[in-house]
Amino acid sequence: QDGMNAQELGKLLHREPAEIVKKLFMLGVMVNQNQSLDKDTIEILAADYGIEAKEKVHEDLSDLDKIFEKEMKNTDHLVSRPPVVTIMGHVDHGKTTLLDHLRHSHITAGEAGGITQAIGAYQVRHGDNQITFLDTPGHAAFTEMRARGANITDITILVVAADDGVMPQTIEAINHAKAAKTPIIVAINKIDKPDANPQHVTDQLMQYGLVPEKLGGDTIFVNISAKFGKNIDELLDMIILEAEVMELKADPDQPAAGSVIEARLDQGKGPVATLLVQQGTLHVGDPIVAGHTFGRVRTMTNERGREVKKATPSSPVSITGLNEVPEAGDRYVVFDDEKTARSVGEERAKEAQVEERRKTTRVTLDSLFDSL
Ligand code: GTP
Ligand code: MG
Numbered sequence: 001q002d003g004m005n006a007q008e009l010g011k012l013l014h015r016e017p018a019e020i021v022k023k024l025f026m027l028g029v030m031v032n033q034n035q036s037l038d039k040d041t042i043e044i045l046a047a048d049y050g051i052e053a054k055e056k057v058h059e060d061l062s063d064l065d066k067i068f069e070k071e072m073k074n075t076d077h078l079v080s081r082p083p084v085v086t087i088m089g090h091v092d093h094g095k096t097t098l099l100d101h102l103r104h105s106h107i108t109a110g111e112a113g114g115i116t117q118a119i120g121a122y123q124v125r126h127g128d129n130q131i132t133f134l135d136t137p138g139h140a141a142f143t144e145m146r147a148r149g150a151n152i153t154d155i156t157i158l159v160v161a162a163d164d165g166v167m168p169q170t171i172e173a174i175n176h177a178k179a180a181k182t183p184i185i186v187a188i189n190k191i192d193k194p195d196a197n198p199q200h201v202t203d204q205l206m207q208y209g210l211v212p213e214k215l216g217g218d219t220i221f222v223n224i225s226a227k228f229g230k231n232i233d234e235l236l237d238m239i240i241l242e243a244e245v246m247e248l249k250a251d252p253d254q255p256a257a258g259s260v261i262e263a264r265l266d267q268g269k270g271p272v273a274t275l276l277v278q279q280g281t282l283h284v285g286d287p288i289v290a291g292h293t294f295g296r297v298r299t300m301t302n303e304r305g306r307e308v309k310k311a312t313p314s315s316p317v318s319i320t321g322l323n324e325v326p327e328a329g330d331r332y333v334v335f336d337d338e339k340t341a342r343s344v345g346e347e348r349a350k351e352a353q354v355e356e357r358r359k360t361t362r363v364t365l366d367s368l369f370d371s372l
Contacts, residue, residue: 257278
């Protein structure tokens with residue numbers, strides 16, 4: 001770039017040439033817009049605009065998924081972590097009731113139309129163990145989100161109502177779990193109902209390759225009543241058992257990485273995101289990039305609304321401090337310093353904008369051709 005002048009440099013940096021000249025003046029270099037600059041001067045100027053970091057960003061750091069994958073493969077100080085469990089199943093088969101029972105609160109009553117609108121996350125204690133639960137929306141429109149949910153899940157609990165049997169979203173859930181290679185534990189629910197027929201449900205599920213252990217298969221089946229809390233402890237025992245076999249591990253000593261479970265804009269707090277920690281430990285104050293947003297973790301609360309200073313692997317936490325609202329399913333990564341987080345974040349925001357513009361242009365062109 002040796003020989004570039006303020007005019008060309010301004011174009012490259014998206015700055016007015018006059019601003020470049022002024023900046024150079026402040027740095028003790030007197031030039032006009034058309035005078036060519038030497039390499040050192042350009043470098044100093046670029047550094048002043050934070051370009052050095054940005055070029056590095058462009059090379060590798062802006063690929064968040066790649067950093068995430070790398071972080072996940074880290075095997076330095078691995079220790080056991082709680083399993084992350086997703087409850088899936090057809091509409092009204094009892095997913096929320098089950099989760100509700102587990103956390104002894106009553107989300108079902110307050111939910112709009114009784115349908116879960118977004119993935120909620122919650123950690124429960126069972127004996128000496130913790131289990132992280134994700135509640136996935138049951139509505140067909142949320143299929144994509146659920147597909148994303150399956151990817152951060154260790155174990156899928158497939159809830160099937162004993163009075164209704166295998167339904168379209170039951171099959172969908174089985175396919176998601178198979179695609180994500182997560183083991184399925186079948187919870188046949190509503191066994192308290194007079195018309196419950198768990199045997200029929202089992203027969204149906206066997207057609208999809210889910211064969212109970214007692215019939216020579218390797219799928220755990222538990223008959224439960226989410227509403228009356230029947231056999232829930234047994235279900236939790238089975239989850240812990242499965243998790244032990246899987247030897248789930250993470251390194252709590254490194255910067256955190258994980259996924260966005262849900263996010264929204266809060267009137268007072270700004271963007272609020274529920275994050276799942278999948279690697280490392282997340283701390284208040286950490287510089288973070290989530291999807292196309294960035295910031296610094298300002299506050300962090302657990303699922304009970306209690307403030308926490310750090311979050312270890314497999315815990316879900318709600319954070320504030322991002323500059324915008326990320327999307328559910330986005331990856332997030334913690335960086336060593338805020339400057340890097342900012343430049344990575346800005347770079348990603350810009351990429352997203354370009355992508356968005358490209359999409360819009362395409363749509364406009366398409367409609368143009370359509371109207372011809
Ligand atoms: P979506 O979020 O809409 O997909 O539904 P869901 O799977 O979360 O079902 P939800 O927990 O909302 O339960 C649907 C209905 O079934 C509610 O009226 C529950 O009270 C009822 N229900 C859930 N579990 C049981 C159970 O074990 N026994 C009986 N009798 N009713 C149940
Ligand atoms: Mg629900």
